[in-house]
Amino acid sequence: MIEIKNLAWQINDKPILRRFSATIPSGAVTTIIGPNGAGKTSLARSILRLIDEWTGSISLDGTDIRTLTSQELARHISYVPQDIPLSQSMSVEEFVSLSRYPWLNNWQPLSSRDRDVVNNSLEKAGILALKERVVASLSGGERQMAAIAAALAQETPLIIMDEPASNLDPFHSHQLYQLAKDISQHDNKSVLIVTHDITAAVRYSDSIILLKEGKLFFEGTPQSVANSSLLEQLFGISFSVLTDDSGNIMVFPGGKKSE
Amino acid sequence: MNKSTRLLTILLALAVALFFVAPMVGISSISPFISEQEPVLYKIFWHIRFPRVLVGFVGGAILAISGVVFQSIYRNDLASPYTLGVSGGAGVGAALAILLSLPWLYQPLFAFGGAMIPMAIIYIASTRMKRIDPAILILAGVAIQISSGGIVLFLHYVADRYQSAQMMQWVMGSLDVVSYRPGIILSVAALLLFFVVIGLHRELDLLSLGSDFAHSRGVAVSSLIHLLFIVVSFTVALLISFVGPIGFVGLIAPHIFRRFGGGRHIFLIPGAALLGGIMLVLSDTFARTLLQPEQIPVGVITALAGGPFFLWALLKKR
Known part of the structure; x- marks a missing residue:
């Protein structure tokens, strides 16, 4: 389990993460969603200590990650970058x-x-x-x-994936998310995915974190996130949420910019 | 035996053969089994040509290993042992020693000191960076190289004709040594470099895939780059102080081995070292014999052969 408390990071006085706090459970797929510039990748990179100048605390099963050596950290967290x-x-x-x-x-x-x-x-x-x-x-x-x-x-008990399916076709994208889910369920690993694909997040995640302007906007189950007004508040655009016959939820941006 | 091991074995056999064959070639052909009863030929073989082959081999190996390291750090096939501006700094030092008409011994000392200056500047700058950015290091090296070039041109301008010619000769690089001492010093340095770098072969494999990737696999990237930086620059500076800045070997040898023997550093480091050594000894053999009794500076041969070859290799890759 990862506990993040009051995580803050800024570049040249521009705040990127603002006192962000959340808990990422073990043995589950957690997805981070948010508009561009919301701080999603910065959050993932802070946990990996690829960014190291943040304030606040990140602890891994009770251990402050700042006390770990590079090698020890790599025994706990692995990373699937956007560009392989x-x-x-x-x-x-x-x-x-x-x-x-x-x-x-x-x-x-x-x-x-x-x-x-x-x-x-x-x-x-x-x-x-x-x-x-x-x-x-x-x-x-x-x-x-x-x-x-x-x-x-x-x-590692935690795998972080940064927009892993951004360049993939629907078949490979499905294959990848399904694999992430299998890993978390069968190997009891935590998988943290940063993505823009809300439908995939709702379908494959156990919990979803919504991030806006570097702050926690909402944290909840996929069902609670599949809410058009919540997503509209996050992205500033209307959304349609549909459920097919098999009960799969699909989320589409409606294209109408909110007032 | 896999492809890389096979290639390593062939290169090793070639290198051993070259150690005996290369000194045979010259104005007069001399057998390595020449008897001491023929003192002149014996001396030419064992005290003039052989030390030169030794310096050539070890120098080529140092340049190639350094090339491997810098290409992995920068993830750029165009990185060379001189990317951090070491040769520019050495050039300023050597030119200054020539201009001041200091005794011969001061020339390598000044070249070594000059090479240390850009290294110190870049080292201090990189310790102030929160995370080392290879792109900034490359640009800093380019800036230092340009500035050094300007200073050397100025020293050329104020020098007399004889000094100017000497400076030119130095810049072209030469293996014209007259004793075993440089070969022994450089061999010790090359062995130290080899063992440090081969000990870090896994870290280099990871680093060649990017510093974020290496970090996420547990490599302490900044400390690693600092260590490699110091060891390589120190060894290259030592080499330049003896033979001048010989180009292209450090660029091409890793490139060729990578293409035929793969990119794993456990094979690439010894492979490129052997290939670099062989290439420089062969180039020097041409330099000694092409226009004999005149000798062409070996740097001219490596540049003439290396430039077009590198271009061909790059275009073929596309």
């Missing part, structure tokens, strides 16, 4: 194996357990057959799955 780093000369297996770094000592080679973890991660992400391929030769969807396999191989 390309390597012209690294195979998918080599790329995923690098995520065992936090668990290895300097000259220690990969053990058979490390190799099993890598293979299992590739299998879970559905890309075991691609392990010999060069990362740069993968399609966008396959590359995103390689990044998720890498995060899984890091064996």
Whole structure:
């Protein structure tokens, strides 16, 4: 569980995060939604300590993350970035194996357990057959799955994904969110996703955090977020919320700018 | 045996062979088994050509390892050991020693001191950054290189013809050593560099995928960059102080190995080092023999061969 209290961060006197507080539960998918510039990515990067100049506190199962070394932090939190780093000369297996770094000592080679973890991660992400391929030769969807396999191989209780499906078609996007849900349910991991896809967030999340101007705007279940007036207040645009025959909720921006 | 190991084995065999073959080549062809009964030829082989091959090999290896490191830090194939402006600073130091007509020994000392100045400036600037931004380091290196170039031009302007020619000679780089001392000093430095860098092969793998990625896998990125920065710049400065700024080897050797042997640093570091050494020894052998008895500065050969080759490699990549 992650507890964030009064998190604040600013760039050149411009506040990006303003005394943000929230709790991210274990074994669940939590999604952060908000307009551009609301501070979503900054929040994710603060938890990862890619941004380190914030005030307030972030604790991980009771431990202040500032007291952890880089290696210890990497044993707790893994990251699927928006842009997957390309390597012209690294195979998918080599790329995923690098995520065992936090668990290895300097000259220690990969053990058979490390190799099993890598293979299992590739299998879970559905890309075991691609392990010999060069990362740069993968399609966008396959590359995103390689990044998720890498995060899984890091064996952390928390995985943070920053707009993981922004470049994916509906099929790969569904596959990715479904995988995130499976990971949280079967492996009891926390998955924190930053996204603009409200329908996917409502469908696959256990809880949703709405962020506006660096502050917590609303925190609740997907059903409570699928509320057109709440979303209108957040984005300044009207929304239609529909439910299909199977009970799936779909959220569409209506296009009418609110007064 | 995988592709990378096979390539490493071939390069190692080539390097060993070259150590004996390269000193054989020259105005007179001399066998490595030359007897001491022929003192002149023996001396030419073992006391003139062999130390030169040693400096060439070790120098090429240093440049290639440094190239690997900087290309990984900057995630840019165009980064070279001189990206931080080290060669510009060394050039100012050497030109100053020449202008002041100081004894020969001062030239490498001044070059070394000059190379340390840009390194110190960039090091201090980077410790003040909250997070090291490789793009800013590259631009700082470019700025230092331009400023150094301006100072060297000014020193050229105020120098007499003889001094000006000496400065030009230095800038072109040469392996014209007359004893084993530079080779031994550089070999020790190269071994230290090699062991530090190979010990960090996993960190370099991660760093080459971006500093955010490396950080998220548990690499203490800023400390790592500072350490590499100091070790590489110090070794390159030492090399330049002996042989001048020899270009392109540090750029091309990592590039070629990466293409044929892969990008994992556990293979790339020794592979590029061997390839860099081989390339510089071959270039120097051409430099010594192409217009014999005249010798062309080796930097001219590496630039002439390296520039078009690099362009070809880049275009082929597209």
